[in-house]
Amino acid sequence: MKTFLRHILSSLTLASLALLTTTANAGLKVAWTPYPSWQVLPAMTLLPSKDNSFLAQRMKETGGKVEIVPFKEYVPSITSLVAGQIDACAMTIQEALSFPTDSGIPVTIILVTSSSNGNDAIFGPVGSKFKDLVANGIILEEFSVSQFLVYEACRQNGIEPKSVAVRNTPGDEIAKVFLNAKKKPFVATWNPHVVRIEESGQAATLFTSKQMPGQIVDTIVIRNDRIKGNESAIEAFVKAYFDYLNHWGKRENGDRALRALASTVDMRTPEDVELFRKTVETTRFYRTPAETAALMEGPELRATGCAHPVWRVQGREAGNLPRRDRCDVGEEGGREVKGLRRMNFSHHVMASAVTMRRNRFLGSAGVPPAKGPDAGGTPALPANPLQHPSPA
Secondary structure, eight states: OOOOOOOOOSSOOHHHHHHHHHGGGGOEEEEEOSOTTTTHHHHTTTSSOGGGOHHHHHHHHHOOOEEEEEOSSHHHHHHHHHHTSOSEEEEEHHHHHHTTGGGTOOEEEEEEEEEESSSEEEEEETTOOGGGHHHHOEEEOTTSHHHHHHHHHHHHHTOOGGGSOEEEOOGGGHHHHHHHOSSOOOEEEETTHHHHHHHHTOEEEEEEGGGSTTSSEEEEEEEGGGTTTOHHHHHHHHHHHHHHHHHHTSGGGHHHHHHHHHHTTTOOSHHHHHHHHHHHHTEEEOOSHHHHHHHHHSSTGGGGSOOSOOOEEOSSOTTOOSSTTOOOTTTSSSOOOTTOOOOOOOHHHHHHHHHHHHHTSSSOTTOOOOOOOOOOSOOOOSSOGGGSOOOO
16 A cells, blocks of 8 residues: 655656656556555456456546556655656555645545555564664655654654654565564564564564554545546546456455455465455455545544545645644635545644654655646546446
8 A cells, every 4th residue: 555755856857758748648647556455456457357357448438548557666656746757646645745745746636545454554673662763763665654654653652753763765675674684673664564574473563554543545646737638537547446346345256356456466376365365454445436435525534633624635835724623725726626526634644744844754854846847727527437336
C-alpha cells in the first residue's frame, strides 16, 4: 500500500526530456507499487477478462487511454512522477503533501483508495520494546511513509525522532532482510510484508497504523500539467476502479477477484492468497463513489485536528499555517478542478510533514529538490467521475 522525499534525480536524460513532451499525447500513465488497494489498478485490467477488462470497457466508453505502469519500489515511482516520466501515481497523503510539492510540481488527488488500519507496522526481535530503537536504529525505505510511521510512533512514545538512526533498504526487501537475519533487526514496513513478518512468529510488533487512525490515507495523485488532454482517461480510470470494487463486492465474485488482486504481486498459491486476504482485513477500502465522496467531504479526516476543508495539494510550504486549528494548504494560489471532490486533510499530518523536513529526520540534508517543469494553473475537468456509479 508510501513519503517525505527530497531525494530525486538531479537531471533528466535526453530520453526523459523527449518523454516529458510526449507523455500527455500518449495517454494517461498511472504508476502503482504493491499495496492492497493499489493492486486494484492492475487487477482492473484482468477482470472480467483480459480481452474485455473493466478498464478496457471504460476506455472504449470514454475514448480515453490509460496505461497501468508497475513499479517494484515505491520511492522510484514517485521520483518518476516528478521527472515527468509518468502522469499519475499511487501514493499516500504524506507523499503528496511533501514531495512532489517540495520539488515544485503541483499535483491533485483524483482518487482516495483506502486508509491503513494496521497495514503499516514497526517490528523488533521477540521481547524487544519500542525504546530499544534508540540504541539499535531501524531498517526501512528511506523517505517512505514508514518514516512517517516511525516519527509518529516516536512522538507517541516520548522519544526524539532524530535519536533513531535509519538504515535505508528498499521496501520490497525488508521482510526478507528481517526473516533471513540470524539476529533480528528493527524494521518498519507495509503490507503484504507486514503479514509475512507477523506470520513468522519471529517478531515483536512494536507499533502499527491502528494506533494513528486516519493519518495514512492512500490516494492516486496526478500532475496538474497532465490533466488537460487526459480528462477522458481520468474518467475511464476512476470508473474502472469502482467497477472492480463493485464486482469484488458481490458474493459470487469475491474469491476470484481476491485471487486476481493477489496475483498482481505474484501471490498465487492458496497459502499466499490467504496471506493476502489478511492484508485486505487491515485495509479500510472506500468501495463506492458515494463512500469515497463522503470521506473526501465529511468529518472523518478532520478527526485528527483539521477544521479547514482542502482537497488539493500545491507547491506551497505547509509550514505557513498561522494557527494550530487551521490548515489552509492547497486552497490559495490555484483554481479548483471543477467536478473533483474536496479533500479534508489532517492538520496534524501536514504539521508533522513540515516538522520532519525541518528536523531532517525524513530528508537528506544538502540534496536539492528536483527542477521540474512549471505546471502552472490547474485545468478544469468537465465532469466528476465519482458521480458516475459503477454498473450493477
